[in-house]
Amino acid sequence: MAFDEFLLKAHIPIIQDWPVPGIKFRDITPLFRNPQTARQITDALVLRYMNSGITHIGALEARGFLLGSNLAYALNLPLLLIRKAGKLPGKVDRIDYQYEYSQGQLEIQQGSISRGDNVLLIDDLLATGQTLLAAAQLIHRQGGDVQEAATIIDLSNLGGRERLVEANIPVYSLLAFDD
Ligand SMILES: O=P(O)(O)OC[C@H]1O[C@H](OP(=O)(O)OP(=O)(O)O)[C@H](O)[C@@H]1O
Numbered sequence: 001m002a003f004d005e006f007l008l009k010a011h012i013p014i015i016q017d018w019p020v021p022g023i024k025f026r027d028i029t030p031l032f033r034n035p036q037t038a039r040q041i042t043d044a045l046v047l048r049y050m051n052s053g054i055t056h057i058g059a060l061e062a063r064g065f066l067l068g069s070n071l072a073y074a075l076n077l078p079l080l081l082i083r084k085a086g087k088l089p090g091k092v093d094r095i096d097y098q099y100e101y102s103q104g105q106l107e108i109q110q111g112s113i114s115r116g117d118n119v120l121l122i123d124d125l126l127a128t129g130q131t132l133l134a135a136a137q138l139i140h141r142q143g144g145d146v147q148e149a150a151t152i153i154d155l156s157n158l159g160g161r162e163r164l165v166e167a168n169i170p171v172y173s174l175l176a177f178d179d
């Protein structure tokens, strides 16, 4: 199903200087409060990744979980949770990263995937791309491939897409903002 770019963009307000001064925060919560826009997003992603050869959905905590779980259900694929540090039980692989307004660590449980698996990474938003890049490194460490990274929003002036493409990770975003 086609999505209505203007309708979706109208549901993404800007919160200036949040969570820290200088950041123009694009808030996706109204997109999910409205069933019509939430459904358009999921349907567009399902259409793109149906029969695409993807074997796993890798969802990034926290807002990426909103999309990842819907996609895994609709495509009948395994869902991998890529979480902030200290949330996953058992043995984990961990990576440090810093992104547009903070820094932290991401983790994935060891043994989540096997060599040759084709993972779709999914998150709400691409800014500097450092979060998705860190997640991709976790997938690569376990022998998996990242077929693509998908987001609702690309903040295209922050260079995330170029950073990921340079690392051989294609990017698909439904909406772009260049300001
Ligand atoms: O492209 P980058 O510069 O790496 O920034 C993008 C990341 O920033 C946000 O995560 P954050 O951890 O702030 O939020 P969340 O836990 O609410 O999803 C967003 O959800 C992306 O994961």
Ligand SMILES: Nc1ncnc2[nH]cnc12
Pocket (backbone or CB within 6 Å): 023, 024, 025, 026, 027, 100, 101, 125, 127, 155
């Ligand atoms: N500007 C921004 N708005 C919303 N989420 C973000 N994550 C990283 N940068 C962001």
